[in-house]
Amino acid sequence: MQHILIFIVFILVLGFIITIHELGHFIAAKHFGVYCGQFSIGMGPKLWSKKIGETNYELRALPIGGFVAMAGEADQEENEDMKDVPFERTLKGIATWKQVVVYLAGVFMNFLSAFIIIVAVYAISVPVQSNSSTIGKVVDNSPAMTAGIQAEDTINKITVVDSGKQFLIGSYSDLQGALSKSQNNYSGETLALKVTIERDHTTFDYNVNATYRAETDSYFLGISPTTRRLTFVESVEYGANYFKEASLLVFSTLGKLITNSKETIGQLSGPVGIYNVVGEVTQSGNFANVLLLVSMLGINIGVFNLLPIPGLDGSQVLFAVVEKAIGRDIPVKFRYALQLAGLALVFGLMIIVTVNDITRLF
Incomplete structure (x- = not known):
């Protein structure tokens, strides 16, 4: 089925x-004003045909093409239905x-x-991905969930524990940059981070061991951004x-x-x-x-x-x-x-x- x-x-x-x-x-x-003898959807044997006005509307068996037979086309010169069409009603005309x-x-x-x-x-x-640093969803059993980070938390800062390097986070793009391998100049399988978040107007620090993923060449926290509907103009x-x-x-x-x-x-x-x-x-x-x-x-x-x-x-x-x-x-x-x-x-x-x-x- x-x-x-x-x-x-x-x-x-x-x-x-x-x-x-x-x-x-x-x-x-x-x-x-071009004379159109056929309007066909599909190729091969006809399944259905109906003439309306001067045009035959057709449905054919194979859905791999279609065509409009117009007077004046090179491949329609031998078509008997096209021979008496006035020149001004042809493509050439x-x-x-x-x-x-x-x-x-x-x-x-x-x-x-x-x-x-x-x-x-x-x-x-x-809905499309928002570029804010507010968390939309936390992946089950991810480093972020293990550490205690929750959906609706807003990430303000990420600090790399070993180097002390800090990244101020104002958008999801900033977060992706902070987690990229090249930004951290580090090749370990896990990266110890201190993630500073805001929840209900209160700031918290969480220790997170982000894991490396080769397919994205970045470290994985296990969070996804918030999403929103676009307005018509934005669409x-x-x-x-x-x-x-x-x-x-x-x-x-x-x-x-x-x-x-x-x-x-x-x-x-x-x-x-x-x-x-x-x-x-x-x-x-x-x-x-x-x-x-x-x-x-x-x-x-x-x-x-x-x-x-x-x-x-x-x-x-x-x-x-x-x-x-x-x-x-x-x-x-x-x-x-x-x-x-x-x-x-x-x-x-x-x-x-x-x-x-x-x-x-x-």
């Missing part, structure tokens, strides 16, 4: 991202800047939906920063794919890897994490589509600009050859990444 739930969530996640992307192209094309808007509208919709999801999640559901700011960092991470990874391809490919995930991540997030039972995963995947797909690789939206923009500059269409056969090469590159990378995903399962 759990596997069925994970599969359903996986389909819904991919379906949402694909639908939003194709909807962007569709809305922009319709806005500029609208201004170049409008073509660029149509091609980038899918990416824009991925970005916009990701941003809205992030803001909504943090405004409504997910927008937080969402903007989240979006920026996620986008830069994708660009950085793509850059490393060129400079250090062997190591970077091993870190990428394809459909199998995404399925595993969806499974982990679904099993956590936290719907907010599922939404954040949707936003992250939307950002990844959006940035990837901006690349000028034939077959992706970025290349369509490049073709439109080049055709405007040279004053004529790029030969169809040449465009097809480039698109096939680009798709071969993308699918080749996908196969390698999928093999790596499967290998990591065993």
Whole structure:
């Protein structure tokens, strides 16, 4: 039953991202009067089809893509339904800047939906870490609990017993710095500390033997910070920063794919890897994490589509600009050859990444 739930969530996640992307192209094309013969979600055999106005709306069996069939596209020239469409209602018949808007509208919709999801999640559901030095929670059987430190205590100062070095604590960041190995210039497994806290307007000193943790390269007290809900304005700011960092991470990874391809490919995930991540997030039972995963995947797909690789939206923009500059269409056969090469590159990378995903399962 759990596997069925994970599969359903996986389909819904991919379906949402694909639908939003194709909807962007569709809305922009319709806005500029371009004839759209098909709006399809999924690939392969049709499961459902309904014609509304001049457009066939379709649902297909494989949730691995989707498309909008627009008059004037190179791959629609043999489509019988497109042959009698007036030139001014084709992609070629609208201004170049409008073509660029149509091609980038899918990416824009991925970005916009990701941003809205992030803001909504943090405004409504997910509390964020406060940077105060007040303790939110004390971990069971941790050095802090053993010493007698409690939740709601406020740490004011930490003194290293052996060296006498003192750290004034005004925020959780100060506390993390005081516990870092590099700040203490000490390599022992435990670090004897005197922790000065304030509780109910009274100051107390506690002797704590913090333990070293290699994964964080710092000493562990066993406390976590307080959390708080963001206001809507703060959520927008937080969402903007989240979006920026996620986008830069994708660009950085793509850059490393060129400079250090062997190591970077091993870190990428394809459909199998995404399925595993969806499974982990679904099993956590936290719907907010599922939404954040949707936003992250939307950002990844959006940035990837901006690349000028034939077959992706970025290349369509490049073709439109080049055709405007040279004053004529790029030969169809040449465009097809480039698109096939680009798709071969993308699918080749996908196969390698999928093999790596499967290998990591065993």
